[in-house]
Protein backbone atom coordinates (compact mmCIF):
# COMPACT_ATOMS: atom_id res chain seq x y z
CA UNK A 1 0.00 0.00 0.00
CA UNK A 2 1.27 3.47 -0.89
CA UNK A 3 1.45 5.52 2.32
CA UNK A 4 0.73 8.78 0.58
CA UNK A 5 -2.58 7.80 -0.94
CA UNK A 6 -3.73 4.47 0.42
CA UNK A 7 -3.75 3.20 -3.12
CA UNK A 8 -3.17 -0.53 -3.66
CA UNK A 9 -0.60 -1.24 -6.29
CA UNK A 10 -2.20 -4.25 -7.97
CA UNK A 11 -4.33 -1.80 -9.91
CA UNK A 12 -3.04 0.11 -12.92
CA UNK A 13 -1.16 3.22 -11.87
CA UNK A 14 -2.60 5.09 -14.78
CA UNK A 15 -5.65 4.36 -16.87
CA UNK A 16 -6.74 6.22 -19.98
CA UNK A 17 -10.27 5.76 -21.18
CA UNK A 18 -11.19 7.20 -24.58
CA UNK A 19 -8.84 10.17 -24.29
CA UNK A 20 -9.06 12.77 -27.04
CA UNK A 21 -7.19 16.00 -27.55
CA UNK A 22 -8.30 18.20 -30.42
CA UNK A 23 -6.79 21.57 -31.29
CA UNK A 24 -8.71 24.26 -33.06
CA UNK A 25 -6.61 26.29 -35.45
CA UNK A 26 -7.04 28.70 -38.35
CA UNK A 27 -7.40 26.74 -41.53
CA UNK A 28 -4.36 28.48 -43.00
CA UNK A 29 -6.00 28.69 -46.40
CA UNK A 30 -6.93 31.96 -48.03
CA UNK A 31 -10.10 30.21 -49.14
CA UNK A 32 -10.93 29.91 -45.45
CA UNK A 33 -11.25 33.69 -45.07
CA UNK A 34 -14.91 34.65 -45.44
CA UNK A 35 -16.26 38.11 -46.11
CA UNK A 36 -19.57 38.51 -44.37
CA UNK A 37 -20.88 42.10 -44.64
CA UNK A 38 -23.80 41.42 -42.29
CA UNK A 39 -21.57 40.87 -39.27
CA UNK A 40 -18.90 42.79 -37.43
CA UNK A 41 -16.03 42.43 -38.07
CA UNK A 42 -17.07 41.51 -41.60
CA UNK A 43 -14.23 39.03 -42.04
CA UNK A 44 -14.20 35.61 -40.37
CA UNK A 45 -11.57 32.92 -40.60
CA UNK A 46 -12.46 29.25 -40.92
CA UNK A 47 -11.22 27.17 -38.09
CA UNK A 48 -10.36 23.54 -38.42
CA UNK A 49 -9.94 20.80 -35.85
CA UNK A 50 -6.64 18.97 -35.50
CA UNK A 51 -7.37 15.54 -34.06
CA UNK A 52 -3.97 15.06 -32.43
CA UNK A 53 -5.07 12.33 -30.00
CA UNK A 54 -8.26 10.56 -30.93
CA UNK A 55 -9.75 8.01 -28.56
CA UNK A 56 -6.82 6.41 -26.77
CA UNK A 57 -7.43 3.84 -24.03
CA UNK A 58 -4.62 2.05 -22.23
CA UNK A 59 -3.27 1.18 -18.80
CA UNK A 60 0.17 1.60 -17.30
CA UNK A 61 1.13 -0.74 -14.46
CA UNK A 62 3.16 0.40 -11.45
CA UNK A 63 6.90 0.01 -11.99
CA UNK A 64 6.75 -0.60 -15.72
CA UNK A 65 8.02 1.37 -18.68
CA UNK A 66 5.50 1.77 -21.45
CA UNK A 67 7.25 2.82 -24.65
CA UNK A 68 5.23 5.05 -26.97
CA UNK A 69 6.54 5.06 -30.52
CA UNK A 70 5.43 6.49 -33.86
CA UNK A 71 6.45 8.92 -36.58
CA UNK A 72 6.74 12.63 -35.94
CA UNK A 73 3.35 14.31 -35.59
CA UNK A 74 1.37 11.17 -34.66
CA UNK A 75 0.36 12.68 -31.30
CA UNK A 76 2.87 11.20 -28.85
CA UNK A 77 3.80 14.45 -27.12
CA UNK A 78 0.21 15.64 -27.06
CA UNK A 79 -0.80 12.41 -25.32
CA UNK A 80 2.02 12.78 -22.77
CA UNK A 81 1.07 16.36 -22.01
CA UNK A 82 -2.62 15.56 -21.79
CA UNK A 83 -1.95 12.80 -19.25
CA UNK A 84 -0.14 15.32 -17.07
CA UNK A 85 -2.95 17.83 -17.59
CA UNK A 86 -0.53 20.31 -19.11
CA UNK A 87 -3.22 20.16 -21.78
CA UNK A 88 -6.90 19.79 -20.98
CA UNK A 89 -8.33 16.65 -22.63
CA UNK A 90 -11.12 17.30 -25.13
CA UNK A 91 -12.84 14.10 -24.05
CA UNK A 92 -12.24 10.91 -22.08
CA UNK A 93 -11.04 10.11 -18.58
CA UNK A 94 -7.61 9.79 -17.01
CA UNK A 95 -7.34 7.86 -13.76
CA UNK A 96 -4.18 8.09 -11.67
CA UNK A 97 -4.03 5.66 -8.74
CA UNK A 98 -7.71 5.04 -9.24
CA UNK A 99 -8.71 8.72 -9.02
CA UNK A 100 -10.21 10.55 -11.98
CA UNK A 101 -7.90 13.53 -12.44
CA UNK A 102 -10.82 15.67 -13.55
CA UNK A 103 -12.41 15.26 -10.11
CA UNK A 104 -9.37 16.44 -8.17
CA UNK A 105 -9.08 19.95 -6.84
CA UNK A 106 -6.98 21.99 -4.43
CA UNK A 107 -4.53 20.09 -2.29
CA UNK A 108 -5.21 16.72 -3.96
CA UNK A 109 -4.44 18.13 -7.36
CA UNK A 110 -1.26 19.74 -6.05
CA UNK A 111 -0.13 16.44 -4.57
CA UNK A 112 -0.92 14.56 -7.76
CA UNK A 113 0.97 17.13 -9.78
CA UNK A 114 4.12 16.38 -7.81
CA UNK A 115 3.50 12.64 -8.23
CA UNK A 116 3.60 13.04 -12.02
CA UNK A 117 6.63 14.66 -13.60
CA UNK A 118 7.90 15.17 -17.12
CA UNK A 119 11.29 15.39 -18.77
CA UNK A 120 11.73 16.83 -22.23
CA UNK A 121 13.86 16.26 -25.28
CA UNK A 122 15.95 19.36 -25.25
CA UNK A 123 17.98 19.52 -22.03
CA UNK A 124 19.44 22.83 -23.23
CA UNK A 125 16.30 24.89 -23.36
CA UNK A 126 14.56 23.32 -20.39
CA UNK A 127 17.26 24.51 -17.96
CA UNK A 128 17.35 28.19 -17.01
CA UNK A 129 20.91 29.31 -17.90
CA UNK A 130 20.90 31.94 -15.12
CA UNK A 131 20.20 29.46 -12.35
CA UNK A 132 22.77 27.29 -10.65
CA UNK A 133 22.27 23.55 -10.90
CA UNK A 134 21.47 23.24 -7.21
CA UNK A 135 18.71 25.88 -7.45
CA UNK A 136 17.32 24.19 -10.56
CA UNK A 137 16.96 20.89 -8.74
CA UNK A 138 15.49 22.55 -5.65
CA UNK A 139 12.94 24.61 -7.54
CA UNK A 140 10.15 21.98 -7.69
CA UNK A 141 10.66 21.16 -4.00
CA UNK A 142 10.28 24.83 -3.17
CA UNK A 143 7.13 25.05 -5.29
CA UNK A 144 5.67 22.11 -3.37
CA UNK A 145 6.87 23.34 0.05
CA UNK A 146 9.01 20.29 0.50
CA UNK A 147 11.67 20.37 3.26
CA UNK A 148 13.52 23.46 4.55
CA UNK A 149 16.47 25.19 2.85
CA UNK A 150 19.01 22.88 4.37
CA UNK A 151 16.97 19.75 3.64
CA UNK A 152 16.49 20.79 0.04
CA UNK A 153 20.20 21.43 -0.39
CA UNK A 154 21.06 18.04 1.05
CA UNK A 155 18.51 16.33 -1.17
CA UNK A 156 19.73 18.16 -4.29
CA UNK A 157 23.29 17.03 -3.61
CA UNK A 158 22.17 13.48 -2.99
CA UNK A 159 20.20 13.49 -6.25
CA UNK A 160 23.17 14.85 -8.19
CA UNK A 161 25.09 11.83 -7.04
CA UNK A 162 22.23 9.44 -7.83
CA UNK A 163 21.96 10.67 -11.42
CA UNK A 164 25.69 10.22 -11.89
CA UNK A 165 26.96 13.78 -11.41
CA UNK A 166 29.41 15.22 -8.92
CA UNK A 167 27.58 16.80 -5.94
CA UNK A 168 30.41 19.33 -5.71
CA UNK A 169 29.09 20.81 -8.98
CA UNK A 170 26.01 22.07 -7.11
CA UNK A 171 27.05 25.70 -7.70
CA UNK A 172 27.81 25.41 -11.41
CA UNK A 173 25.67 26.79 -14.20
CA UNK A 174 24.06 24.55 -16.87
CA UNK A 175 26.43 25.74 -19.64
CA UNK A 176 29.30 23.99 -17.87
CA UNK A 177 27.69 20.61 -18.53
CA UNK A 178 27.49 18.41 -21.62
CA UNK A 179 24.15 17.46 -23.24
CA UNK A 180 24.05 14.12 -21.47
CA UNK A 181 24.89 15.73 -18.14
CA UNK A 182 22.17 18.34 -18.62
CA UNK A 183 19.63 15.59 -19.17
CA UNK A 184 20.84 14.07 -15.89
CA UNK A 185 20.20 17.45 -14.20
CA UNK A 186 16.68 17.34 -15.61
CA UNK A 187 16.23 13.88 -14.18
CA UNK A 188 17.40 15.04 -10.76
CA UNK A 189 14.98 17.95 -10.89
CA UNK A 190 12.05 15.71 -11.87
CA UNK A 191 12.90 13.25 -9.10
CA UNK A 192 13.33 15.91 -6.42
CA UNK A 193 9.62 15.88 -5.51
CA UNK A 194 9.58 12.08 -5.25
CA UNK A 195 7.18 11.32 -8.13
CA UNK A 196 5.72 7.90 -8.92
CA UNK A 197 5.21 8.52 -12.61
CA UNK A 198 7.43 10.27 -15.14
CA UNK A 199 6.57 11.09 -18.73
CA UNK A 200 9.87 11.04 -20.63
CA UNK A 201 9.40 12.84 -23.95
CA UNK A 202 12.24 11.91 -26.30
CA UNK A 203 14.74 12.34 -23.44
CA UNK A 204 17.75 11.00 -25.31
CA UNK A 205 17.04 11.86 -28.94
CA UNK A 206 19.17 15.03 -28.84
CA UNK A 207 22.16 13.08 -27.49
CA UNK A 208 24.97 11.23 -29.25
CA UNK A 209 24.24 7.53 -29.65
CA UNK A 210 27.18 6.65 -27.39
CA UNK A 211 25.73 8.84 -24.60
CA UNK A 212 22.14 7.64 -25.10
CA UNK A 213 22.78 4.16 -23.68
CA UNK A 214 24.48 5.61 -20.58
CA UNK A 215 21.57 7.93 -19.83
CA UNK A 216 19.06 5.12 -20.46
CA UNK A 217 20.98 2.86 -18.07
CA UNK A 218 20.86 5.56 -15.40
CA UNK A 219 17.12 5.96 -15.96
CA UNK A 220 16.65 2.22 -15.50
CA UNK A 221 18.71 2.23 -12.31
CA UNK A 222 16.70 5.15 -10.90
CA UNK A 223 13.45 3.45 -11.84
CA UNK A 224 14.43 0.46 -9.75
CA UNK A 225 15.68 2.52 -6.84
CA UNK A 226 12.77 4.99 -6.68
CA UNK A 227 10.01 2.60 -7.81
CA UNK A 228 9.21 4.79 -10.81
CA UNK A 229 6.77 4.17 -13.63
CA UNK A 230 7.72 5.61 -17.02
CA UNK A 231 5.80 6.56 -20.11
CA UNK A 232 8.71 6.73 -22.51
CA UNK A 233 8.07 8.60 -25.76
CA UNK A 234 10.49 8.10 -28.66
CA UNK A 235 10.51 7.77 -32.42
CA UNK A 236 13.68 5.68 -32.33
CA UNK A 237 12.87 1.98 -32.11
CA UNK A 238 16.27 0.97 -30.77
CA UNK A 239 15.79 3.34 -27.82
CA UNK A 240 12.28 1.96 -27.27
CA UNK A 241 13.65 -1.56 -27.39
CA UNK A 242 16.33 -0.74 -24.85
CA UNK A 243 14.05 0.69 -22.18
CA UNK A 244 10.45 -0.57 -22.56
CA UNK A 245 8.58 -3.40 -20.89
CA UNK A 246 5.57 -2.93 -23.15
CA UNK A 247 5.27 -0.87 -26.31
CA UNK A 248 2.36 1.12 -27.76
CA UNK A 249 2.60 2.10 -31.43
CA UNK A 250 0.81 5.29 -32.38
CA UNK A 251 -0.33 6.41 -35.82
CA UNK A 252 -2.33 9.58 -36.54
CA UNK A 253 -3.80 9.90 -33.07
CA UNK A 254 -4.68 6.21 -32.60
CA UNK A 255 -2.80 3.46 -30.77
CA UNK A 256 -2.59 0.77 -33.47
CA UNK A 257 -0.70 -1.94 -31.60
CA UNK A 258 0.20 -2.62 -27.97
CA UNK A 259 2.11 -5.63 -26.66
CA UNK A 260 4.99 -6.70 -24.45
CA UNK A 261 8.29 -5.61 -25.93
CA UNK A 262 9.51 -9.00 -27.13
CA UNK A 263 6.12 -9.86 -28.58
CA UNK A 264 5.96 -6.56 -30.43
CA UNK A 265 9.44 -6.82 -31.91
CA UNK A 266 9.34 -10.55 -32.68
CA UNK A 267 5.70 -10.94 -33.63
CA UNK A 268 4.37 -7.59 -34.91
CA UNK A 269 0.79 -7.90 -36.13
CA UNK A 270 -0.04 -4.47 -37.52
CA UNK A 271 1.21 -3.59 -41.02
CA UNK A 272 2.25 -0.17 -39.72
CA UNK A 273 4.38 -1.68 -36.94
CA UNK A 274 5.93 -4.04 -39.49
CA UNK A 275 6.76 -1.18 -41.81
CA UNK A 276 8.32 0.76 -38.93
CA UNK A 277 10.41 -2.22 -37.86
CA UNK A 278 11.50 -2.91 -41.43
CA UNK A 279 12.57 0.67 -41.88
CA UNK A 280 15.23 0.35 -39.16
CA UNK A 281 18.58 0.59 -40.96
CA UNK A 282 20.35 -2.77 -41.08
CA UNK A 283 23.91 -2.55 -39.77
CA UNK A 284 25.09 -5.35 -42.08
CA UNK A 285 24.72 -4.29 -45.73
CA UNK A 286 24.80 -7.94 -46.88
CA UNK A 287 21.49 -8.42 -45.09
CA UNK A 288 19.76 -5.70 -47.04
CA UNK A 289 16.92 -7.66 -48.58
CA UNK A 290 13.74 -5.94 -49.77
CA UNK A 291 12.88 -3.29 -47.19
CA UNK A 292 9.28 -2.46 -46.42
CA UNK A 293 9.07 1.23 -47.15
CA UNK A 294 6.35 3.48 -45.87
CA UNK A 295 4.89 4.85 -49.05
CA UNK A 296 2.84 7.99 -49.40
CA UNK A 297 2.34 10.88 -47.02
CA UNK A 298 0.84 10.71 -43.56
CA UNK A 299 -2.68 12.13 -44.05
CA UNK A 300 -3.62 15.32 -42.23
CA UNK A 301 -4.93 14.92 -38.67
CA UNK A 302 -7.53 17.54 -39.63
CA UNK A 303 -9.31 15.08 -41.89
CA UNK A 304 -8.00 11.61 -41.00
CA UNK A 305 -9.12 8.52 -42.97
CA UNK A 306 -12.21 6.70 -41.71
CA UNK A 307 -11.91 3.22 -40.20
CA UNK A 308 -8.25 2.26 -39.96
CA UNK A 309 -6.14 5.40 -40.18
CA UNK A 310 -3.25 3.55 -41.81
CA UNK A 311 -5.35 2.19 -44.67
CA UNK A 312 -4.35 4.88 -47.17
CA UNK A 313 -0.72 3.72 -46.94
CA UNK A 314 -1.28 0.11 -45.97
CA UNK A 315 0.30 -2.52 -48.23
CA UNK A 316 -2.30 -5.05 -47.00
CA UNK A 317 -5.53 -3.06 -47.55
CA UNK A 318 -8.30 -5.68 -47.55
CA UNK A 319 -10.33 -6.34 -50.73
CA UNK A 320 -13.93 -5.11 -50.57
CA UNK A 321 -16.24 -8.01 -49.70
CA UNK A 322 -18.67 -6.96 -52.43
CA UNK A 323 -16.54 -8.51 -55.15
CA UNK A 324 -15.16 -11.98 -55.59
CA UNK A 325 -11.64 -11.98 -56.90
CA UNK A 326 -8.34 -13.72 -56.47
CA UNK A 327 -5.71 -12.40 -54.05
CA UNK A 328 -3.50 -11.76 -57.09
CA UNK A 329 -6.02 -9.64 -58.97
CA UNK A 330 -6.77 -7.63 -55.83
CA UNK A 331 -3.05 -7.05 -55.18
CA UNK A 332 -2.64 -5.81 -58.76
CA UNK A 333 -5.70 -3.58 -58.52
CA UNK A 334 -4.49 -2.14 -55.21
CA UNK A 335 -1.07 -1.39 -56.71
CA UNK A 336 -2.68 0.24 -59.75
CA UNK A 337 -5.03 2.32 -57.58
CA UNK A 338 -2.07 3.62 -55.52
CA UNK A 339 0.00 4.32 -58.64
CA UNK A 340 -2.83 6.36 -60.19
CA UNK A 341 -3.45 8.22 -56.93
CA UNK A 342 0.23 9.10 -56.54
CA UNK A 343 0.76 9.43 -60.29
CA UNK A 344 3.88 7.35 -60.15
CA UNK A 345 3.92 6.35 -63.85
CA UNK A 346 4.23 8.28 -67.08
CA UNK A 347 1.30 8.26 -69.50
CA UNK A 348 1.46 5.11 -71.65
CA UNK A 349 -0.88 3.21 -73.97
CA UNK A 350 -3.76 1.28 -72.37
CA UNK A 351 -2.33 -2.06 -73.48
CA UNK A 352 0.93 -1.33 -71.70
CA UNK A 353 -0.84 -0.34 -68.50
CA UNK A 354 -2.72 -3.65 -68.63
CA UNK A 355 0.51 -5.53 -69.25
CA UNK A 356 2.54 -3.76 -66.56
CA UNK A 357 -0.03 -3.70 -63.80
CA UNK A 358 -2.28 -6.66 -64.58
CA UNK A 359 -0.10 -9.14 -66.42
CA UNK A 360 -2.41 -8.68 -69.45
CA UNK A 361 -5.49 -9.97 -67.59
CA UNK A 362 -7.88 -7.52 -65.92
CA UNK A 363 -10.02 -8.67 -62.97
CA UNK A 364 -13.28 -10.24 -64.11
CA UNK A 365 -16.77 -8.76 -63.69
CA UNK A 366 -17.57 -5.37 -62.18
CA UNK A 367 -14.13 -4.59 -60.76
CA UNK A 368 -12.70 -5.29 -64.23
CA UNK A 369 -15.05 -2.71 -65.77
CA UNK A 370 -14.05 -0.10 -63.18
CA UNK A 371 -10.37 -0.75 -63.83
CA UNK A 372 -10.93 -0.54 -67.57
CA UNK A 373 -12.67 2.79 -67.21
CA UNK A 374 -9.83 4.13 -65.06
CA UNK A 375 -7.19 2.93 -67.52
CA UNK A 376 -9.09 4.65 -70.26
CA UNK A 377 -8.96 7.94 -68.36
CA UNK A 378 -5.18 7.94 -67.93
CA UNK A 379 -3.99 6.07 -71.04
CA UNK A 380 -1.79 7.95 -73.52
CA UNK A 381 -3.67 6.51 -76.52
CA UNK A 382 -7.17 7.46 -75.38
CA UNK A 383 -9.67 8.58 -77.97
CA UNK A 384 -8.66 12.17 -78.77
CA UNK A 385 -12.30 12.99 -79.67
CA UNK A 386 -13.26 12.68 -76.00
CA UNK A 387 -10.34 14.77 -74.86
CA UNK A 388 -12.37 17.49 -73.23
CA UNK A 389 -10.87 17.69 -69.78
CA UNK A 390 -7.30 18.47 -69.05
CA UNK A 391 -4.85 15.81 -67.96
CA UNK A 392 -4.88 16.66 -64.26
CA UNK A 393 -8.66 16.36 -64.17
CA UNK A 394 -8.55 12.96 -65.88
CA UNK A 395 -6.05 11.55 -63.38
CA UNK A 396 -8.17 12.94 -60.56
CA UNK A 397 -11.29 11.37 -62.03
CA UNK A 398 -9.53 8.00 -62.36
CA UNK A 399 -8.31 8.25 -58.75
CA UNK A 400 -11.78 9.05 -57.47
CA UNK A 401 -13.31 6.23 -59.47
CA UNK A 402 -10.87 3.64 -58.13
CA UNK A 403 -10.97 4.87 -54.53
CA UNK A 404 -14.75 4.94 -54.44
CA UNK A 405 -15.14 1.51 -56.03
CA UNK A 406 -12.42 -0.23 -54.02
CA UNK A 407 -10.65 1.59 -51.16
CA UNK A 408 -13.76 3.18 -49.63
CA UNK A 409 -15.65 -0.12 -49.74
CA UNK A 410 -12.99 -2.08 -47.90
CA UNK A 411 -13.77 -3.02 -44.31
CA UNK A 412 -10.60 -1.03 -43.52
CA UNK A 413 -12.47 2.16 -44.48
CA UNK A 414 -15.79 1.24 -42.95
CA UNK A 415 -14.97 0.02 -39.45
CA UNK A 416 -12.43 1.02 -36.89
CA UNK A 417 -10.46 -2.13 -36.05
CA UNK A 418 -9.70 -3.38 -32.50
CA UNK A 419 -8.65 -6.97 -31.86
CA UNK A 420 -7.15 -8.88 -28.97
CA UNK A 421 -4.66 -11.56 -30.11
CA UNK A 422 -2.79 -14.48 -28.55
CA UNK A 423 0.80 -13.60 -27.67
CA UNK A 424 3.54 -15.88 -28.96
CA UNK A 425 6.11 -14.44 -26.58
CA UNK A 426 5.32 -13.95 -22.91
CA UNK A 427 1.90 -14.04 -21.31
CA UNK A 428 0.78 -10.44 -21.75
CA UNK A 429 -2.04 -9.12 -23.89
CA UNK A 430 -1.49 -8.24 -27.51
CA UNK A 431 -3.82 -5.70 -29.08
CA UNK A 432 -3.69 -4.99 -32.81
CA UNK A 433 -6.03 -2.57 -34.54
CA UNK A 434 -6.05 -4.27 -37.94
CA UNK A 435 -8.90 -6.06 -39.75
CA UNK A 436 -6.53 -8.75 -41.01
CA UNK A 437 -7.24 -10.24 -37.57
CA UNK A 438 -11.02 -10.20 -37.86
Ligand SMILES: Nc1ncnc2c1ncn2[C@@H]1O[C@H](COP(=O)(O)OP(=O)(O)OP(=O)(O)O)[C@@H](O)[C@H]1O
Nearest residue numbers: 023025050052071072073074075076077078079301
Ligand atom coordinates in the same frame (compact mmCIF):
# COMPACT_ATOMS: atom_id res chain seq x y z
N1 LIG B 1 -1.07 23.62 -29.98
C1 LIG B 1 -1.36 23.01 -31.12
N2 LIG B 1 -2.22 23.56 -32.01
C2 LIG B 1 -2.54 22.94 -33.16
N3 LIG B 1 -2.05 21.75 -33.53
C3 LIG B 1 -1.19 21.14 -32.70
C4 LIG B 1 -0.79 21.72 -31.45
N4 LIG B 1 0.10 20.89 -30.85
C5 LIG B 1 0.23 19.81 -31.67
N5 LIG B 1 -0.53 19.96 -32.78
C6 LIG B 1 -0.66 19.01 -33.88
O1 LIG B 1 -1.06 17.77 -33.36
C7 LIG B 1 -0.43 16.69 -34.04
C8 LIG B 1 0.34 15.83 -33.05
O2 LIG B 1 1.45 16.56 -32.55
P1 LIG B 1 2.46 15.98 -31.47
O3 LIG B 1 3.51 17.00 -31.20
O4 LIG B 1 1.71 15.43 -30.33
O5 LIG B 1 3.12 14.75 -32.26
P2 LIG B 1 4.41 13.90 -31.89
O6 LIG B 1 4.12 12.51 -32.29
O7 LIG B 1 4.84 14.14 -30.49
O8 LIG B 1 5.47 14.52 -32.89
P3 LIG B 1 6.93 15.06 -32.60
O9 LIG B 1 7.73 13.85 -32.27
O10 LIG B 1 7.29 15.69 -33.90
O11 LIG B 1 6.80 16.03 -31.47
C9 LIG B 1 0.45 17.34 -35.09
O12 LIG B 1 -0.26 17.35 -36.31
C10 LIG B 1 0.66 18.74 -34.58
O13 LIG B 1 0.88 19.63 -35.65
